[in-house]
Amino acid sequence: MVAEPDWLLLAGFDRYRRPLWLRPSAARARQAMRRAAAADGVVLEAVSGFRSHDYQLGIFERKLARGQTVAQILEVNAAPGYSEHHGGEALDIGTPGEPPAEESFEATPAFAWLAVHAGAHGFAMSYPRGNPHGIVYEPWHWRFAR
Ligand SMILES: [Zn+2]
DSSP states (O other), X not given: OOOOOSOOEEEEEOTTSOEEEEOHHHHHHHHHHHXXXXXXXXXXXXXXXXXXXXXXXXXXHHHHHTTOOHHHHHTTSOOTTOOGGGGTOEEEEEXXXXXXXXXXXXXXXXXXXXXXXXXXXXXXXXXXXXXXXXXXXXXXXXXXXX
């Protein structure tokens, strides 16, 4: 179970112009990382930051209504209460012209930049290929852990 944090900071806006909420330390690190990437000519877009337990439940309800089974949904979405996004330190990253949350992100200059520089900003990929959590490879999902 991943608890929701007591404090979140508005970390800017995501690619859909929705407010992006993160824990304060993660929000500051994300801004610094985005600026450093921009200085290298790389655009990092936020796709998703903090998500509440209720929001995650809504994802399940929408997919169930579309006829997916719980097992199918669990292949790509954590159960409500168990997503790293509830903690306010996980960030899904995209780049212009790329669909969100697709494996093809790994072939972008944005991913290449992250692979080299994200660690210096305190971000690590949570679900690399063959991760022990049994979660599909998610090159777009990074977590601030410092
Ligand atoms: Zn994610």
